[in-house]
Amino acid sequence: MTTLHRAALSLSLLLAASGCRGRDPSRAALPESFTAVDDRAPAPRRVVCLVPSATELVFALGAGDRVVGVSTYDDFPPEVTRLPRIGGMTNPSFEGIAALRPDAIVGVEGPTDLTALRRLRSLGIRVVVPRVESIEEVLSGVDLFGRLLRRAPEAAALRRRIASELDAVRARVANRPRPKTLVVLGRRPLVVAGPGSWIDEVLTLSGGANVVTAGGRYPTIPRESLAALAPEAILDLTGHADGAQLQGELDGVDLPAVRNHRVTTLSDPMFLRPGPRVTEAARQIAAALHPD
Template sequence: MTRLTRREWLAISATLAIACERSQRSSDTRTPRRVVSLSPGTTESVFAIGAGSRLVGRSKFCDFPAEAAKLPSVGGFVDPSFEAILGLAPDLVIGVQGPGGRELADRLSQRGIATYFPGTDSFAEITAMLHGLGERLDSSAGAKRVTDDITAQRKAVAKALEGRPRPRALMVFGLRPIVVAGRGGFPNEMLTLAGADNVVTSERYPTLGVERVLALDPDVVIDTTGVAGHKTEQLHADLPGWKELRAIKEHHLVVIDDERVMRPGPRVGQGLVVLAKALHPKVSIPS
């Protein structure tokens, strides 16, 4: 067996020490300290998992929690200011999949800035997004707590609605033109879990004419356009042909202006409870 000289041992020890130091530096930089978030859902999520102190910038649409609104804005998600983002010196930029996301991620990567743009178009993807943020921001325990809450709220709704009749629903995002929720995607899943069946069979977010809406004949219309309640009812009544809709005649119009219902993020379980209660007002659903 070959014996190492003292000089060789010292050389090896020095090499190992340098390697450990480099490894520690690499480990330190692996957890981002300056994060810019470009979507309301990811901004909420960072705060919800307990990593809000790492946020240094947001999109102009990020308004919850209140602390988020105090952060510098870098513009919208589709058209953020690249210079404003760089000016905040982030080591991680987050958002969701959407228009311009891939191009922005590529430009940031060229500058050595890490990005995370996950899908959030289903409960499963929202859960994965939360865990992904937890892993990146050293907040896995916080992410698990949030996702456990979402799971508990889903189960509570499912239990409360078990065996209940399922109304045929039309979820509306716009009235001029009429834009609705189709099959596939997050809004359709919310409808299904909230105890309703979507009357629209086409994919994603189709635009429909009044004649088509009349033919679909939903039991209930869910308006998510964000207009104040009584004004929304008047708007529906004034739309040409719309007042002939059975759901409107029978006053089965549900106005949803609660952002939790349509914002894929940590409060999605709460949003599901809100929607389920609106669709099934006589059913006791724990919040």
């Protein structure tokens, strides 16, 4: 799977998680039973992960050896490439999951619908699906998975590390001018990061100012509106390997970012995955916006 395909799939997951595909009743807020952990139950030994964000959390807690199946979209850490695939976010293979004999299934709220989660639970398997659409929710997800996996000390250490590394990024950019930044997530149509989105939060922490201030968390905007936005920097998160391609596409538009060659490609899908690698995402965005 190419970087472009991985980024496109990660964007689909992000849009689904943030409710940008409309109000589907099967994707309403999950009942507490899917977001709580029974501390009296034994620690799971065989875990299936429904989405990459959940997989990365489990591995970050040092419990990757318990993962027996992952989604079609998983590509990190490298060990997951050797694991069985159990389908996608909306079409998990129930038979494939059952064959792996898991005693826990983990995901994140949004990408997997409630109907699928209920069917998975009907197999007699614990299903834990927290909401992770902000940095604070990622930290809460660390705690929740730490309890589920009986890795509470590791969860506390991971939480401290994430908070400390994000504080270091904040300190690095604290006294610097914040360039007006456009974050491009899709090209045709032009999908961008809007206010209140995961990317918007990481961008702000990393020393940027989002030029998109209305239209929802992941709006589609006409190219004709770019001149009025006048971004001073553009971050291309679409997964295209060649950042010059987007620069070339925008050469006909009078934008400060284009004139000053401040169009940067960041192609790793981690930028679109709320999870433990938020620290690396923040560092790379800060370096792109404040290279000196």
